[in-house]
Amino acid sequence: MTATQSNQTDARGAPVSKCEPKSLEEYEKAIRQFQSYFGDPTETLAETLVNDPEFVMGHIFNASAMLMMSERQYIPAIKQSIEKAESLAEKSIDREKQLVNAARHWMEGRWNRACQTWDQVLADHPTDAMAIQCAHLTDFYLGDAVNLRDRIGRVLGHWDSSMPGYSFIMGMQAFGFEECNQFDRAEQAAREALDIEKRDGWSVHALAHVMEMQNRYEEGQNFMRSTSPDWAPDNGFAFHNWWHLALFHIEQEDFDGALELYDSEILPGESDVSLQMLDASALLWRLKLQGIEVSDRWRGIADLWARKTPVENGYYAFNDLHAVVAMVGAGRIKEAKEVLKSVESAATSNPALTRLMAEQVGVPACSAMIAFGEERYSDAVDDLLGIRTIAHRFGGSNAQRDILTQTLIESAIRDGQVGLSTNLVSERSVHKPFSPLTRRFKDKIAH
Numbered sequence: 001m002t003a004t005q006s007n008q009t010d011a012r013g014a015p016v017s018k019c020e021p022k023s024l025e026e027y028e029k030a031i032r033q034f035q036s037y038f039g040d041p042t043e044t045l046a047e048t049l050v051n052d053p054e055f056v057m058g059h060i061f062n063a064s065a066m067l068m069m070s071e072r073q074y075i076p077a078i079k080q081s082i083e084k085a086e087s088l089a090e091k092s093i094d095r096e097k098q099l100v101n102a103a104r105h106w107m108e109g110r111w112n113r114a115c116q117t118w119d120q121v122l123a124d125h126p127t128d129a130m131a132i133q134c135a136h137l138t139d140f141y142l143g144d145a146v147n148l149r150d151r152i153g154r155v156l157g158h159w160d161s162s163m164p165g166y167s168f169i170m171g172m173q174a175f176g177f178e179e180c181n182q183f184d185r186a187e188q189a190a191r192e193a194l195d196i197e198k199r200d201g202w203s204v205h206a207l208a209h210v211m212e213m214q215n216r217y218e219e220g221q222n223f224m225r226s227t228s229p230d231w232a233p234d235n236g237f238a239f240h241n242w243w244h245l246a247l248f249h250i251e252q253e254d255f256d257g258a259l260e261l262y263d264s265e266i267l268p269g270e271s272d273v274s275l276q277m278l279d280a281s282a283l284l285w286r287l288k289l290q291g292i293e294v295s296d297r298w299r300g301i302a303d304l305w306a307r308k309t310p311v312e313n314g315y316y317a318f319n320d321l322h323a324v325v326a327m328v329g330a331g332r333i334k335e336a337k338e339v340l341k342s343v344e345s346a347a348t349s350n351p352a353l354t355r356l357m358a359e360q361v362g363v364p365a366c367s368a369m370i371a372f373g374e375e376r377y378s379d380a381v382d383d384l385l386g387i388r389t390i391a392h393r394f395g396g397s398n399a400q401r402d403i404l405t406q407t408l409i410e411s412a413i414r415d416g417q418v419g420l421s422t423n424l425v426s427e428r429s430v431h432k433p434f435s436p437l438t439r440r441f442k443d444k445i446a447h
C-alpha cells in the first residue's frame with residue numbers, strides 16, 4: 001500500500017482513497033442506479049460532491065457515466081469532472097488514477113485505449129463494477145462482440161451471487177454471448193440473472209435479443225409484455241426494451257402495434273437523448289421499408305435531431321446515421337446531406353478511432369440512406385454492399401445494424417436486381433428461417 005492509500009473499499013472490495021463514509025454510501029447508490037438504469041446516478045453524486053468535494057471516485061464516476069451517453073454535449077461537464085479528479089492526484093490511489101486515465105482516453109476519442117485501461121484496472125480489481133460497466137458499454141459502442149462476452153469472462157471468477165450487483169454482471173455476459181451468436185449460453189446467463197433480480201433490464205434485453213435472433217417472436221412479445229411491470233416503470237433504458245418489443249410486432253405484421261409502442265413508450269414526448277432518438281428513427285425506417293405511412297412522426301423525430309445536430313454532428317457515426325435516417329424519412333434531404341458533410345469531415349479530422357468509424361462505415365451508410373431517399377437504389381446497394389460485413393466497427397448491436405441489411409435488400413428489390421436480392425434473402429433465410437419479414441421480402445421479389 002502506498003502512502004496515499006486508505007483502508008476504505010466499496011461494497012465489492014475495490015479500494016478508494018480516503019473519503020467521508022457517507023460519500024461511499026452514496027457511491028453505492030449511484031453504482032446501483034448506473035447498473036440498473038433506475039434513477040439518475042450523476043444527480044445522486046452531484047449532491048455528494050457538494051458535501052465532499054474531494055471525493056475522488058465521485059468525480060471519476062460522474063465523468064465516466066456521462067461519457068456513456070455518447071454525446072458531445074456532455075464534454076464540458078466531463079472535462080470538468082476529469083480535471084477535478086486529476087487535481088486530486090496526490091490523494092488518489094493507483095486504481096483511481098488509472099480510472100481517470102481511462103476517462104480521459106474516452107473523452108479524447110481513444111475509446112479502445114479506455115477499454116484497455118479499464119482492463120488493467122480489472123486485472124488488479126476484478127470486482128470494480130464501474131470499470132466493468134463502462135468497458136462493457138464501450139465494447140458496445142465499438143461493436144466489439146468478443147469483448148462484450150470475454151471481458152466479463154475475465155472477471156467472473158471473482159464474483160458470486162452474494163455480491164451486490166451480481167445479476168448485472170450476468171446480464172452483461174448474457175448480452176456478450178448473444179452478440180457472439182451463442183444463444184443458449186446467453187439465455188442461460190440472462191435467466192440466472194433474472195432469477196436474482198427480476199428488474200434487471202439489461203438481462204431482459206439480452207433475452208429479447210436471443211428471441212429476436214431465434215425467431216421466437218410470439219414468445220418474445222409475451223415475455224416482454226408479461227415482465228414489463230418489473231423493468232419498465234421509471235427506467236431509463238426501458239425505451240430500448242420497448243423498441244425490441246416493437247420489432248416483434250413488425251415481424252408479425254402488426255404495424256399498428258409497433259406504432260402504438262412508438263407513441264406510448266419509445267418516444268412518448270420530446271427527447272434529447274440520442275440513444276432514444278436513434279431507436280425511434282430506426283423503428284420508423286423499418287416501418288417505411290414495409291411500406292407503412294407514419295404520418296407526422298417523421299417530422300417530429302427529424303425536428304428533435306435538427307436541434308441536436310449543430311452540436312452532435314460528426315461526434316459518433318452511429319448516432320449520425322440515425323439523424324440522417326430521420327431527415328431522409330421526413331423528406332428533408334438537404335438537412336440529411338448537412339449531416340453527411342459533417343460525417344465526411346469527421347472522417348478526416350476526428351481522433352483516430354472515431355475518424356475510422358466515420359470513414360469506413362459512417363460515410364457510406366449515411367450516403368446509402370440518402371441515396372435510398374432520392375430513389376437512387378443502385379447507389380444505395382453499392383454503398384451498403386461495401387460495408388455490411390464491417391459495419392460492426394461503428395458500434396451498435398447485430399439487431400440494430402440489421403437496418404443496413406434490410407435497406408440493402410429493399411434497395412436491391414427496387415432496383416430490379418433479382419439475383420442479388422434473391423441471394424440476400426437466401427442468406428437471411430439461413431439465419432432467420434421462420435422470419436415473416438424474410439418471407440415478405442421473398443414475396444416482393446416474386447412479384
Ligand SMILES: [Fe+2]
Pocket residue numbers: 205209240244397399
Ligand atoms: Fe438491443
